[in-house]
Amino acid sequence: MLVLGAALFTAGLSQLAVPVPGSPVPITGQTLAVMLTAAALGPLRGMLGQLAYVVMGAVGLPFYSRAASGIETVLGATGGFLVGFIPAAFLVGLAAQRGLDRSPWKALPLFVAGQLVIFAVGVPWLAVVARLDVDTALAKGFLPFVPGALLKAAIAAALMPLCWRLGRPREA
Incomplete structure (x- = not known):
């Protein structure tokens, strides 16, 4: 249920x-969902949540941004970003398992x-699929997204310690 929840949460935030x-790449809430679910679920379940998200969208569920779906989306210009969610979730989950998400100053980096x-993963994929040179791929798939990525990292960093505090059992 947690893995499915991670996939559905990512699908929901992808609509933003x-x-x-x-x-060809929009700014979405997906990466915020990837960071939060990976940190909350750990490396294996976080990774499986993103794998489930990618697979469910690939088979036709309207999970990708603007309700897109299909294997052609995964194999297209934005597919590398989707595929990149999987190793990112594993690595973030692994670091979170070691406590690096418990304070905003540790969680932000x-x-x-x-x-x-x-x-x-996404930028080289974009370059290959769209036949772009490195500079153009960076201009279309990285540079416009840096401010949003920093903002989403800050939001996730602010939310995770709160989530851990709320999830801690209360003493009697």
Whole structure:
């Protein structure tokens, strides 16, 4: 249920999409969902949640931004970002398992690093699929997204310690 919840949460936040002029990649809430679910669920369940998200969208559920779906989306220009959610979730979950998400000052660099993993998969994929040179791929798939990535990392960093406090059992 937790893995399915992570996939559904990511699908929900993917619908918060803002087109970026000149780029096939929109700004979405997906990466916020990836960071939060990975930190909350740990490496295996966090990764499986994102794998389930990618697979469910690939088979036709309207899970990707603007209710897109299908294997052609995964194999297209934005597919590398979707695939990048899987290793990012594993690595963020692994770091969170070691307590790096318990304070905002530790969580912020963790969530920035997690998003960099997504870019590290997504930008080269974009370059290959769209036949772009490196500079153009960075201009279309990375640079416009840096402010949003930092904002989403800050939101996730602020929310995780609160989530851990709320989830801690109260003493009698």
